[in-house]
Amino acid sequence: xxxxxxxxxxxxxKTSGQIRGxxxxxxxxxxxxxxxxGHWCSNGCRDTWWQDNKDTCIQAxxxxxxxxxxxxxxxxxxxxxxxxxxxxxxxxLINRLKGISRVITKQQAQTPEQQxxxxxxxxxxxxxxxxxxxxxxxxxx
Ligand SMILES: [Zn+2]
Numbered sequence: 001x002x003x004x005x006x007x008x009x010x011x012x013x014k015t016s017g018q019i020r021g022x023x024x025x026x027x028x029x030x031x032x033x034x035x036x037x038g039h040w041c042s043n044g045c046r047d048t049w050w051q052d053n054k055d056t057c058i059q060a061x062x063x064x065x066x067x068x069x070x071x072x073x074x075x076x077x078x079x080x081x082x083x084x085x086x087x088x089x090x091x092x093l094i095n096r097l098k099g100i101s102r103v104i105t106k107q108q109a110q111t112p113e114q115q116x117x118x119x120x121x122x123x124x125x126x127x128x129x130x131x132x133x134x135x136x137x138x139x140x141x
Pocket of ligand 1: 005006007010030031040041042045
């Protein structure tokens with residue numbers, strides 16, 4: 001880790017905050033890396049770094065082949081927004097590959113922890129739990 005922006009061209013931004021040194025010997029320096037971006041001071045510097053280094057990165061990570069998500073693993077739970085929707089009609093267990101969209105209860109759509117959260121209506125179980133629910137409801141095996 002470095003505390004400095006990793007874009008080599010960061011000083012070329014020439015912002016007043018980057019000026020250091022005394023009269024006659026002034027220079028621009030890199031910004032500090034931001035805490036939210038990690039290694040760069042800005043999205044612009046991150047983009048520049050990515051353009052310079054993406055080939056090295058992908059070689060280091062390695063290339064993968066096409067990925068697929070089969071029909072039996074394509075379950076998910078969706079919370080539908082909208083003020084005009086009835087509360088009993090907000091949670092759906094969906095598998096578009098099977099052409100299924102089934103209304104489920106809040107109790108089925110959420111974990112006990114999610115149900116306990118005061119403003120957590122939008123939260124739903126993950127896709128693995130959604131598949132288990134589909135099996136429980138006899139929609140999958
Ligand atoms: Zn920078």
